[in-house]
Amino acid sequence: MTIDEKYIYRCLQLARKGEAFVRPNPMVGAIIVHNDRIIGEGYHRKFGEPHAEVNAINAVKDQLLLQEATLYVSLEPCTHYGKTPPCTELIISKKIPRVVIATMDPNPMISGKGIQRMQNAGIEIKEGILEKEAKELNRAFFVNQLCQRPYIILKWAQSNDGFIDIMRSSLAEKTPAKISNEITETIVHKIRTQVQGIMVGTHTVIKDNPRLTVRKWFGENPIRIVIDRKCIIPSDANIFNNEAKTLVFTEYPDYHVKKENVKPIVIDFSKNTTEQIMKHVYEENIGSVLIEGGSRMLTSFISDNLWDEAYIEISSKELKNGIKAPRIDGDKIQIKQYLDSFQIHLKNKISRNFL
Numbered sequence: 001m002t003i004d005e006k007y008i009y010r011c012l013q014l015a016r017k018g019e020a021f022v023r024p025n026p027m028v029g030a031i032i033v034h035n036d037r038i039i040g041e042g043y044h045r046k047f048g049e050p051h052a053e054v055n056a057i058n059a060v061k062d063q064l065l066l067q068e069a070t071l072y073v074s075l076e077p078c079t080h081y082g083k084t085p086p087c088t089e090l091i092i093s094k095k096i097p098r099v100v101i102a103t104m105d106p107n108p109m110i111s112g113k114g115i116q117r118m119q120n121a122g123i124e125i126k127e128g129i130l131e132k133e134a135k136e137l138n139r140a141f142f143v144n145q146l147c148q149r150p151y152i153i154l155k156w157a158q159s160n161d162g163f164i165d166i167m168r169s170s171l172a173e174k175t176p177a178k179i180s181n182e183i184t185e186t187i188v189h190k191i192r193t194q195v196q197g198i199m200v201g202t203h204t205v206i207k208d209n210p211r212l213t214v215r216k217w218f219g220e221n222p223i224r225i226v227i228d229r230k231c232i233i234p235s236d237a238n239i240f241n242n243e244a245k246t247l248v249f250t251e252y253p254d255y256h257v258k259k260e261n262v263k264p265i266v267i268d269f270s271k272n273t274t275e276q277i278m279k280h281v282y283e284e285n286i287g288s289v290l291i292e293g294g295s296r297m298l299t300s301f302i303s304d305n306l307w308d309e310a311y312i313e314i315s316s317k318e319l320k321n322g323i324k325a326p327r328i329d330g331d332k333i334q335i336k337q338y339l340d341s342f343q344i345h346l347k348n349k350i351s352r353n354f355l
């Protein structure tokens with residue numbers, strides 16, 4: 001590891017501290033190094049609050065040392081007035097002579113302009129240090145900025161013989177087949193804390209009556225997203241309870257559930273629904289979505305190639321028949337065994353080929 005890589009590695013460590021607080025902004029870390037000694041550290045702590053570079057610069061006790069120091073940062077400094085003023089202007093005003101950056105900002109308002117602005121001011125710039133790691137850390141942000149859609153994670157559990165459930169037509173009929181175990185259920189709740197939205201189809205709501213909240217981990221509930229084209233979900237379904245906000249995609253402007261936390265959005269069901277829904281979801285400032293079923297919904301996201309990662313649990317249990325699990329092809333990132341289940345973690349090579 002080179003010296004620059006070592007310091008960028010520290011920036012990435014700091015950046016991670018902002019996870020769960022900065023979304024849909026990126027996680028960013030920065031440090032100030034003088035004579036091979038870290039004299040200031042900072043990270044983007046919360047959405048809308050100062051950027052990592054500002055916090056790192058403000059953490060330096062002897063501000064005069066900045067004139068002989070290097071600023072390391074995991075994302076290109078911004079040039080725009082957003083919720084905070086441009087970081088490039090602070091860096092220039094503090095006369096920092098050298099800036100090392102892990103990766104360019106994919107945000108079109110900034111991309112390349114931050115580097116250009118600092119170079120024009122005579123600052124030495126080095127870019128592309130641990131770039132792959134920096135992009136991977138902010139993969140959701142990169143997909144948001146470059147594709148103008150949420151980062152999409154698919155998740156399902158299937159039996160060893162390839163079924164996600166037994167055949168059922170209503171909640172009253174039977175309870176769902178138990179495929180997951182205690183550990184994999186906990187992992188799913190942890191993943192729910194890492195996304196801003198969680199989505200299921202109409203029939204999953206009617207048959208399973210899910211709450212789609214975080215109960216087996218610590219963190220915020222994601223915004224619930226459901227399709228109810230023909231207004232057939234009962235108004236007392238758990239998905240409408242007050243535990244979280246719910247977006248409903250429907251055909252009817254006068255949706256039957258009228259609650260403060262329930263927002264109906266009308267779409268045209270004669271056109272591609274997955275794309276329309278994701279467009280609206282992104283406009284709602286939801287940068288990442290976990291799709292939890294059912295099979296039909298998961299299959300439409302797969303066939304539209306509208307996904308970035310997938311978690312598939314394969315249990316040793318057998319169901320013999322029932323609802324067939326979706327079929328998916330992706331790059332295996334990890335396979336782990338939890339009690340009687342394997343969890344396969346995939347990434348979509350095509351949608352993420354720029355990372």
Ligand SMILES: Nc1nc(O)c(N)c(N[C@@H]2O[C@H](COP(=O)(O)O)[C@@H](O)[C@H]2O)n1
Binds near residue numbers: 026051083
């Ligand atoms: N370089 C850098 N450091 C940070 O700490 C950041 N949060 C960002 N974010 C970039 O600026 C946009 C948000 O700006 P405001 O927080 O609204 O002022 C964000 O979209 C990133 O492009 N960059």
